Amino acid sequence: MTEPGNRVFRFAPSPNGALHLGHAYSALLNHDLSREAGGRLLLRMEDIDRARCSRAFETAIVQDLEWLGVEYARSVRRQSEHFEDYLEVIEALAGEGLVYPGFMTRGEVRAYAARHEEATGTPWPRDPDGALLYPALDRNLPEGERAARIAGGEPFAWRLDMERALGRTGDLVWTEAGGDEGGVVDVAAEPALWGDVVLGRKDVPTSYHLAVVVDDALQGITDVVRGRDLLPATSVHRVLQFLLGLPAPVYHHHRLVLGGDGRKLSKSAGDTSLATARAAGMSPRDIRRMVGL
Numbered sequence: 361m362t363e364p365g366n367r368v369f370r371f372a373p374s375p376n377g378a379l380h381l382g383h384a385y386s387a388l389l390n391h392d393l394s395r396e397a398g399g400r401l402l403l404r405m406e407d408i409d410r411a412r413c414s415r416a417f418e419t420a421i422v423q424d425l426e427w428l429g430v431e432y433a434r435s436v437r438r439q440s441e442h443f444e445d446y447l448e449v450i451e452a453l454a455g456e457g458l459v460y461p462g463f464m465t466r467g468e469v470r471a472y473a474a475r476h477e478e479a480t481g482t483p484w485p486r487d488p489d490g491a492l493l494y495p496a497l498d499r500n501l502p503e504g505e506r507a508a509r510i511a512g513g514e515p516f517a518w519r520l521d522m523e524r525a526l527g528r529t530g531d532l533v534w535t536e537a538g539g540d541e542g543g544v545v546d547v548a549a550e551p552a553l554w555g556d557v558v559l560g561r562k563d564v565p566t567s568y569h570l571a572v573v574v575d576d577a578l579q580g581i582t583d584v585v586r587g588r589d590l591l592p593a594t595s596v597h598r599v600l601q602f603l604l605g606l607p608a609p610v611y612h613h614h615r616l617v618l619g620g621d622g623r624k625l626s627k628s629a630g631d632t633s634l635a636t637a638r639a640a641g642m643s644p645r646d647i648r649r650m651v652g653l
């Protein structure tokens with residue numbers, strides 16, 4: 361593990377809604393753990409989704425963090441300002457034949473999977489988030505057809521050729537410090553479960569997976585503290601780190617703060633937003649108590 365004092369943590373919200381109690385827990389835990397380690401905390405705005413993210417949400421997040429007492433280093437990285445960095449990485453992967461253009465729309469994937477299910481009576485596989493795996497059709501397109509479709513202006517996403525990637529990486533593990541027992545364990549990555557994930561979307565030249573891995577490395581992040589809902593995605597992140605020759609941080613996937621109904625909180629559930637709690641007269645100390653810190 362990194363020397364104490366040199367450790368770098370980050371809180372990386374997407375400014376597409378108001379922070380809720382789950383985000384507060386994540387931000388406060390990052391704050392507390394970075395303090396304990398004598399390290400630094402950075403803030404990163406994961407705003408690649410240009411339709412859903414806004415500066416107004418970003419401002420509200422900054423205000424909420426200030427109110428909570430979460431202190432971070434002042435230079436905030438905004439992913440939307442670095443699209444050319446991500447594109448360079450995709451081009452490098454394309455040069456190595458590790459990504460390919462995927463033209464299929466979501467509807468086409470759904471129809472393809474439905475035809476398969478009807479013909480075989482077996483369900484089409486889904487990734488850990490529940491999305492249908494991308495069929496191998498575009499991966500196997502003849503080069504000429506691929507070039508013609510791109511020249512014809514057909515929109516495409518860059519997809520990782522997972523099979524080829526895994527041929528390079530072999531088995532991978534990551535260091536997990538967020539287990540229930542509190543110890544540090546090696547977790548075996550299972551990237552094949554994700555299939556050919558998107559690395560560059562049709563609208564922007566990156567995806568969550570690519571941007572998070574590139575940025576964690578660029579910002580020198582040594583400790584990734586984030587919700588347990590992102591634990592399965594870490595398998596993909598390890599593959600990308602390997603392919604790009606980037607160091608792997610230590611991961612701490614923390615428990616999720618659940619709503620009264622036992623379900624994961626969502627940004628649209630206004631009743632658990634921090635702004636609402638604040639307006640109702642609660643203090644940051646109350647919030648800490650509510651999330652179990």
Ligand code: GLU
Nearest residue numbers: 372373374406572586590
């Ligand atoms: N931006 C992601 C979110 O708000 C978090 C990404 C991460 O911590 O790796 O859910």
